[in-house]
Amino acid sequence: MKSTVAKISLVASVCALAACSSVTVTTDYDHAALFNHYKTYALEPAAHGQVLSPASEQALGDTVRAEFALRGITETSASKADLAVVRHVFREHKTSVQQYTDWGYGYHGAGYHGAWPYRYGYYDMWAGAPRTYVDVKEFTEGTLVLDVVDAKTKKLVFRGTAVAVVGSPEANADKIREAVKKMADAVPARPAAH
Secondary structure, eight states: OHHHHHHHHHHHHHHHHHHHOSOEEEEEEOTTSOGGGOOEEEEOOOGGGOOOOHHHHHHHHHHHHHHHHHTTOEEOOTTTOSEEEEEEEEEEEEEEEEEEEEOGGGOOOTTOOOOEEETTEEEOOOTTOOEEEEEEEEEEEEEEEEEEEETTTTEEEEEEEEEEEOOOHHHHHHHHHHHHHHHHHTSOSOOOOO
C-alpha cells in the first residue's frame, strides 16, 4: 500500500509541476539595436505556407498587438513599418521514455508476487527486489519562432523561441498567448508612458 501511495504522490507532483508552465521560452537580441527608436511594426505573413488553427492565428495576432501596444509600438503597413515580425512554426513527433524503479521494501500484498515472464513461464523475485516500470509516451512538440527584423536594414534584432506540447486548438491558443507574453517581456524596450 505504501508503494502505491508513493506512486500516486509522485504522479500528482509531476502533474502539478508540469501545470506551472506549459511553454518553454528562450530569447536573444542584438545588444546594439536601439529598441526605443522603433515606433511601428508589421506582422508578416507566415513563411512557407505554415498554418496555425484559426484560434491560434487569432491568439498570436491579438497578443502581439497587445504586447507591442504596451511598449508604445503600433501596427502599420509593411511599407511604413520600422519592424517586421516574422513567425515560423514547426511540429515534431517525439517519444518520451521514462524508467522508474520501485524497490518495494519487501511488500508482497495480494496479487503481487514479483513474477517476471520468460521463455519457460515465470520466475519470482527475491523479497525486496526492485520492480522496474517503463512509461512510453508519444506526443507532438510544437515550436513557435518569432523573429523581429529591422525593416530598413533587414537585420534580425530579436528572436523568441517557444516550445510546448501540441494539444487542442484552445490549449494551443493559450500556449501561444503565454509564449508571446514571455517573449515580449524580454524585449529590451521601455513600456509606453501612461
